[in-house]
Amino acid sequence: MSSAAIATAIEGSGLEMTKLEVLIVEDNSADSELTLHTLRRGGFEVCAEVVQTPEEFRQGVRSKPPDVVLADYNLGRWRGMEALEILRNEGLDIPMILVSGALGDATAVECIKQGATDYVLKDSLARLPAAVRRALQEKRLRQERSQAQAELAKRLQELAKSNAELEQFAYVASHDLQEPLRMVASYTQLLSERYRGKLDEQADKYIQYAMDGALRMQALIQDLLAFSRVGRLGTERQSADCSQVIDGALKSLGAALEASGAKVKHESLPTVMANVVQLRQLFQNLIGNAIKFRGTAAPEIRIEAERRGDEWEFSVADNGIGIAPEHGAEIFTVFSRLHTREEYPGNGIGLAICKKIVEQQGGKIWVESQPGAGATFKFTWLAATEPQQERAREEVKGDEYHAASLAG
Secondary structure, three states, X not given: OOHHHHHHHHHHHOOOOEEEEEEEEOOOHHHHHHHHHHHHHOOEEEEEEEEOOHHHHHHHHHHOOXXXXXXXXXXXXXXXXXXXHHHHHOOOOOOXXXXXXXXXXXHHHHHHHXXXXXXXXXXXXXXXXXXXXXXXXXXXXXXXXXXXXXXXXXXXXXXXXXXXXXXXXXXXXXXXXXXXXXXXXXXXXXXXXXXXXXXXXXXXXXXXXXXXXXXXXXXXXXXXXXXHHHHHHOOOXXXXXXXXXXXXXXXXXXXXHHHHOOEEEEOOOOEEEEOHHXXXXXXXXXXXXXXHOOOOOOOEEEEEEEEEOOEEEEEEEOXXXXXXXXXXXXXXXXXXXXXXXXXXXXXXXXXHHHHHHHHHOOOOEEEEEOOOOOEEEEEEEEEOOHHHHHHHHHHXXXXXXXXXXXXX
């Protein structure tokens, strides 16, 4: 049956012809014709070029890259799999199907492993149209996935740039606002001290409102500065013994611990790679949060760590007032508060800082709690690898040697 007759038969059947640019690597003209005939019977409107040598193949893919390559496995002077290497060297993502007279299972599997899309035996050419359609579909999905990944990478880059700009703006704005706000607070306080009782009661009330508002704004700006510094200062990491880091945090919380009668217990905790200042701030914020939101009993706080794969899972548990599960995500938002300032002081920045510190290190943080039953804050932290720990030990030895040399 001629090509025109095949096309007429397919058209009469209601099937739509699919245009196909194909490059055939074959040294037998009869086999080439049989391959083209099979493709046309399978519903393809084929535009084909037949080549026999590596040079002809390289020229063919350069001049007009095909939709698919059909290559005989054994061509005498070279093998069809060498065409795959040429495609790679040319940087072309073109499906290649081996069409061979005889190909053992072991050889076929090895060819697929090396990158061939599929193989079809010449005595089973009826499989060829389906194999070609499958190869083209896989290529289309591969291109769509690549485009989606490229678009995602672009969006992530834009988001990172936007976040960096916002962080820089927050830092600069809050830093520059401190001085004029300090002036407002200072002079409002001076007005209060100098004219309290000399004006009417309403004036005293207005001055007090202004002074309270200025002081709250100062606290907000200082918290915003602290939040923005997390992203700016958290890149340098070193070996950090979590037990020692917590001891440092407890010293900073000495007054609050004494006033509340809080007891903090922790077993031997792991050593991790971290920015020590930020890790101390993380534990200090979580312990301070447990002290602040305590119940009628003295706070009891327990800190533990459990190895889970390549991460450590830390937990900071307390016996405080607890948190309703529906507020579990909300409390990590900047300036989020579940209570009035009269009930509990603060601007709702501490847990947001904790979240930023943990996520900056690739971890996650969450809370498990019920109202009146205390809260357990958990976060993950990447475990230090043995080479990192060894480098950290060598750095400590070097520091000790340097200190001893100076002392001598």
